[in-house]
Amino acid sequence: MGIDSISPRAARRIILEQSKRANVGHIGSCLSVVDILCALYGAVIRVSSPEDRERDRFVLSKGHAALALYAVLALKGWVSEEQLDTFCGDDSYLGVHPEAALRGVDFASGSLGQGPCMAAGAALAASMQGSSRRVFCLLSDAECNEGSVWEAAMFAAHHQLHNLALIVDWNGQQALGLTCDVLNCDNLPERWTAFGWRTSVVDGHSLPELTAALAETGDPRPHVILARTCFGKGVSYMEQGVPITQTHLSVHRINWHYLPMSQLEFDLALKELGDAR
């Protein structure tokens, strides 16, 4: 396991290819969290196999980024290429949101605000069982609109679930606008700190920063890592919200929450990816 053992570029390529093949959106959200998932599965989460009961647990609470998880699981060798090609197919285990029936997925998600609660339960279980298992949960900044997130936050802090780490994909974008325009969460660090959490702010596209922040410490508090990310990271026109071919749409990052890529957009994205690090 090394800091770059799972290549974010390879994961991004899978995301683009599968989104194009299935002709679906949510591309911007997936690209936003790729580096976080690569850091987690490349260098942080201890899991010898998905069947290992003593493995660390992971909850992708922002389930709409499941394709990014599938990409990482594929690069881990737990999801085959044939399975990947069933993404968004009929009777497939690889839907837009992850299902626990798929090998390598610990918890299903798709409804925002539920992951942190399940993760807190998983962390509590590990602690009660005297296990060194850690639990990681990735949620979105807009997901912090959900009251249940703060129910879990209160619980985890009160019970000092030091083995629980939440990573917030802090990209400032939500489904119908910018978080600062919908329900402003600019002061997320202050909020989590006030709830009794150890709070870190990192560059969500820096594997070294993420890996360092996710390392175990002796701190008894649960840990939230607020990962500053860019929606659509890695594809410049998505980062800027430019709909290349759908010219009737105005420029807005939210476009790439929904849009599937045209062939031209796909070619441009792949070309850019090829030139990336």
Added chain:
Amino acid sequence: MDLAAADKRILLLTGDLGYMVFEPFRERFPDRFLNAGVAEQNMVGLATGLAEAGYLPYVYSIATFAALRPFEFIRNGPVLHRLPVRVVGMGMGFEYGHAGPTHYALEDIGVLRTLPGLMVVAPADGEQAATALRATALVPGPVYYSLGKSDGVAIENLNGHFEPGRLQVVRHGRDVAILSMGSVAVEAVAAAEKLAGRGIEASVGIVSSFNPDPVADVAKFLSPFRCGISVEAQTVSGGLGAFAGGVIAAEGLHCRLRVLGVRTSPDGTSGRQEDRWRKHGLDRNGIFNTALDLLGVATTLEAPVTAGAAG
């Protein structure tokens, strides 16, 4: 307590309720008791995470808060993950009478039985509740229990019998069939007794669980009758009456069913459970009058059925 003593996987989580109920458990199993605070959604989420790790968590609150507030957490947690979480809702129907409409569990069974992966258990008395808890302790999937406050009332001839997906027949008659569920079944039995005083013999069957549904038993129970009545302290759209009506239609039975339940929106009033039953025509007089009406017998000597009881 006995279950917890026999199975170390059992945990008890409460949403900050259970004063004078859980103290003995807490004393005996301090490491397996957890007050999750007034946060039922998180409590069900916690239970999902705990069950995934091998625990058997029982989560407890007043039925409306246990079943309705975290409904989607139950649906996407233990049901979707097929995990053995037990959701325990206290106070079925109108048991929290004076507490008012927020505390009336009138939809929990109807709502939760829409989830095929969730066994729904609604015992009619304390003895049956004890049997049901034991009988379902090792069910591999999730279970919802709608429990009544144990007030010492026992249903005659029920004798604590319980089996998932089965009907318990506690009285045999040939004139009319009465199906009931939950603690209001005591009124169904009392109504049958009153009917006997008028020479009308009623069969009484108790439904105590759904998923699996007691389809075969209820069909067999209703098939000899031209008239039947269902009695439940639930709204009529999703519970026992809706189920029984479905059985009658699907099996092509010639049984006319009068569904007694709650048909009106809260009007701001509250009162003792018995008062609420009476108001909605679920008390023994209401059931009795419905039976007479259904059978075409004059009701002159009995209390009139109130507007809320129109069946």
